[in-house]
Amino acid sequence: MVAGGLCLCGLLRLLCSLLLPALFLSGILCVCLVVLLWGIRLWIQRKKQLSSAGGDGKRPLLVAFFHPYCNAGGGGERVLWCAIRTLQKKYRNVTCVVYTGDRDATGEEIVEGAFRRFNIKLIHPVKFVFLEKRFLVEASLYPHFTLLGQSLGSVFLGWEALLKCVPDIYIDSMGYAFTIPLFKYLGGCRVGCYVHYPTISTDMLSVVRNQDTRFNNAAFITSSPLFSKFKLVYYYFFAFMYGLVGSCSDVVMVNSSWTLNHILSLWRAGACTSVVYPPCDVQTFLDIPLEVEKSTSEYSIVSVSQFRPEKDHPLQIRAFAKLLKERVGPQPSLKLILIGGCRNQQDEERVNNLKRLCEELGVSDDVVFRINIPFEELKRHLAEATIGLHTMWNEHFGIGVVECMAAGTVILAHNSGGPKLDIVVPHEGHVTGFLAEDEESYAETMAYIFSLSPEKRLEIRENARRSVHRFSDQHFEDTFLLSVEPLFK
Numbered sequence: 277m278v279a280g281g282l283c284l285c286g287l288l289r290l291l292c293s294l295l296l297p298a299l300f301l302s303g304i305l306c307v308c309l310v311v312l313l314w315g316i317r318l319w320i321q322r323k324k325q326l327s328s329a330g331g332d333g334k335r336p337l338l339v340a341f342f343h344p345y346c347n348a349g350g351g352g353e354r355v356l357w358c359a360i361r362t363l364q365k366k367y368r369n370v371t372c373v374v375y376t377g378d379r380d381a382t383g384e385e386i387v388e389g390a391f392r393r394f395n396i397k398l399i400h401p402v403k404f405v406f407l408e409k410r411f412l413v414e415a416s417l418y419p420h421f422t423l424l425g426q427s428l429g430s431v432f433l434g435w436e437a438l439l440k441c442v443p444d445i446y447i448d449s450m451g452y453a454f455t456i457p458l459f460k461y462l463g464g465c466r467v468g469c470y471v472h473y474p475t476i477s478t479d480m481l482s483v484v485r486n487q488d489t490r491f492n493n494a495a496f497i498t499s500s501p502l503f504s505k506f507k508l509v510y511y512y513f514f515a516f517m518y519g520l521v522g523s524c525s526d527v528v529m530v531n532s533s534w535t536l537n538h539i540l541s542l543w544r545a546g547a548c549t550s551v552v553y554p555p556c557d558v559q560t561f562l563d564i565p566l567e568v569e570k571s572t573s574e575y576s577i578v579s580v581s582q583f584r585p586e587k588d589h590p591l592q593i594r595a596f597a598k599l600l601k602e603r604v605g606p607q608p609s610l611k612l613i614l615i616g617g618c619r620n621q622q623d624e625e626r627v628n629n630l631k632r633l634c635e636e637l638g639v640s641d642d643v644v645f646r647i648n649i650p651f652e653e654l655k656r657h658l659a660e661a662t663i664g665l666h667t668m669w670n671e672h673f674g675i676g677v678v679e680c681m682a683a684g685t686v687i688l689a690h691n692s693g694g695p696k697l698d699i700v701v702p703h704e705g706h707v708t709g710f711l712a713e714d715e716e717s718y719a720e721t722m723a724y725i726f727s728l729s730p731e732k733r734l735e736i737r738e739n740a741r742r743s744v745h746r747f748s749d750q751h752f753e754d755t756f757l758l759s760v761e762p763l764f765k
Contacts, residue, residue, distance in 0.1 A: 317462050320442055337764075339363060340373040340443035340465075343450045344410045344433065347378035347386045349393045349617030349648055350582045351554055351675035352472050355531075355752075356449050357396040358555040359470070362753045364399040367764070373403045375437040377410025393617075395557055395651050405441045409433050413452070416622060423475060423514050427454040434458045445763045451475060454517075457524045466763045468527035470552070473672040476515050477538045481508070519543050529759050532673040532694035550759050553698070555752035556675050558744045561682035564659045566737060569730040576611045577722065578661035578685065580654065580676035581668065583616045583623045583647070589630050591667045595718035597637040602719065607726075612639070612665075613657055615646045658683035662733070663725055666690060667718070674699055678747045681709060681740035686725050686733055688712060703743035707736050 343356050360372045378386060383404040390396050411417060412433050418425030434455030446459040448469040459465045522528070522543035529552040530536045536551050543549070577596065581587040596612045618624050627645060634640040646657065658664070664680025666689040671677075673694040680687050681699070687709035689695035700709040710725065712718040725733070745751070 313462065317464060320438065320462060321464055336369050336371040337367070337445070338371055338373055338441070338443040339445045339447065340375060340405075340437075340441060342375045342434065342437060342446065342448045342452060342455055344375065344377040344407060344413060344452075345450065345619055346374050346376040347381050347389055348582070348619045349389075351673070352450060353390070354394045354396070354557075354675065355470060355472070355554045357390045357394060357398070358749060358752055359447075359449065359756055360402060361396060361398055362756055363760075365753070366757055371403060372400075373405060373441055373443055375405045375407055375441075377407045377433075379406050379408070392650055395560060403441075405437060407433055407436050407440075409436050414620075421510070424510075427452075427475065427514075427518075430454050431458060438463050447760075447763075453522045453525075457521050460524050460526075466526050467524065468529070468760055468763050469522075469525050470529045470531070471535055471539055472531055472554075474518075474535060474538045474542060476511060476518055476542070477670070478541060479538075479670055481511050481515065515542060527760055527763055529756070533697045534670065534693045535672050548762075550755070552755045552759055553747050553752060554673055554675055555749045556678040556682065556744065556747040558678065558682040558748050560655065561658065561679055561684075562741060562744075564655070564683055566684045566734070566741065568734050569662070572608060574609045574611060575662045575726065576613055576657070576660055577663040577665050578613045578615060578657050578680065579665040579667075580615045580658070580679060581666065583618055583626050583630075585626065586668055587616075588667045588669065589614060589626075590633055591715060591718065592665055593630060593633050593637065593639065593643060595667075595715045595722070596643070597639045598715055598719040599722050600639060600642065602723070609642075611642055611644060613644045613646060613661070615649060615654060615657060617648050655683070658685060661685045663688055663722060665718075665722075666695065669693070671695055678744050682744045684737045684741065686710070686736055687740060688718065688721055688725065699747075701743075703739050706739040708740040708743050709736065 341356055341360065343353070346353060346356060356374070363370055363372060376386070381389070383402065386404065387398060387402065390398070409432060412429030413426050415422050415426060417429070430452040431454050434452065435458065438459060442463055443465055446463065446465040446467045448455055451472055453469065453475060456467050456469060460467045519542040522539070523545050525545060526548060528539065528543065528545055528549040530539050530549065531552065531554050533551065536549065539549060540546055579589070579592055583589065592612065592614070600610065614630070618627060627647065631640070631645065634643045646653070658680060661683070662685065664677070664683070664685035664687045666674060666677050666680070666687070669690055670693040671690060674689060677687055677689050677695050677699050687700055689700050689709065689711055691711035691713045696711060700711055702708065710721050712721045
């Protein structure tokens with residue numbers, strides 16, 4: 277009994293002799309880390325103070341947007357350019373900076389592309405900071421643990437951006453939340469973000485938990501309970517880290533009710549979070565004359581979205597093929613027109629795969645691909661279309677959906693996310709469009725829309741048009757300025 281007590285005391289003394297030095301060493305390392313980070317912050321602030329002043333001797337207020345793919349043609353880029361134009365209208369002593377990895381284009385070409393694609397003309401010049409390490413946020417670099425890899429890569433890319441230009445106000449406009457604490461605590465910036473789509477969501481957790489196969493949940497994982505549990509733990513860890521970095525924001529803007537619900541759940545920053553609907557160029561599309569369709573030998577179905585996997589273009593093609601297969605009797609011919617932007621080689625390969633799918637289904641002659649087209653051509657296709665098609669599951673908002681409705685198409689979108697909660701909702705009790713979920717329901721709904729009389733379709737199109745004014749550029753400018761005002765105080 278005594279021997280056992282002596283052994284226990286000896287063990288405790290051994291643990292204490294090991295624990296105390298370990299705690300002391302850990303404390304020393306923590307102090308060294310804090311001193312190092314504080315030294316880096318002071319160095320960055322000194323660098324900022326030494327930056328050149330303006331022509332009047334005063335240094336302009338630098339507002340930097342982190343948007344590595346600013347030359348792409350998606351809705352996120354339209355938000356970026358509208359936000360910059362809005363700040364240029366409101367604040368005189370502001371210089372807008374864009375961190376971009378689009379080194380294959382000059383600043384002038386990027387600005388010209390914004391005007392050509394979105395009909396947005398900036399008031400003052402923009403300063404571009406070209407980043408060399410954008411490859412660190414490419415999904416292709418991380419075949420496994422993609423979310424974590426891209427997020428850590430964004431930290432290194434953000435560090436490059438911070439070293440090249442230290443702003444006063446930093447706004448992440450593309451969803452790289454892990455850069456926010458970097459600019460806030462090391463850069464000493466006031467920080468904000470515009471969240472188009474949460475990097476991880478409770479819906480993604482449920483997909484893994486339920487072992488559903490999706491574009492971001494491979495079949496070999498769903499078929500294995502062990503792999504699914506491991507991925508679920510990984511997702512929960514990532515969600516915790518994502519919430520931690522996101523909560524560092526001084527201002528959080530989200531683009532829809534769906535995104536708001538997820539961000540509030542993950543970031544728990546309700547006091548500084550608000551919904552700012554993305555700017556849709558509704559007026560340009562509302563200028564298209566709206567009248568009863570004349571009899572025609574061909575109808576078109578138009579899809580407007582970037583060629584990314586989550587947009588689910590294969591569903592559009594399969595549903596269209598099913599629609600053609602089930603039509604009987606002499607009817608007008610149909611064309612499916614897929615309009616979108618290609619950001620890189622992966623997107624181009626995705627388009628080639630879609631073309632091969634068309635060949636397999638025997639609809640190649642009936643499907644048209646229009647890639648990176650000018651704004652006027654986009655407008656023309658929408659003006660001529662009968663149905664606007666959108667198939668992304670849990671689309672965060674859906675600028676393309678709004679544009680289709682404003683242009684006068686009968687919209688058919690996915691029964692989830694922004695289209696379900698914010699856009700394709702009754703207006704003053706009247707139908708504004710339709711929702712579907714799978715290949716069969718999309719084909720059935722398209723057939724139903726074509727079965728309606730031209731007068732009934734016109735009624736739906738008019739209802740939709742009346743409902744989209746809340747997504748105008750002017751409404752965006754008002755809510756955006758109200759949201760970012762704390763950053764300028």
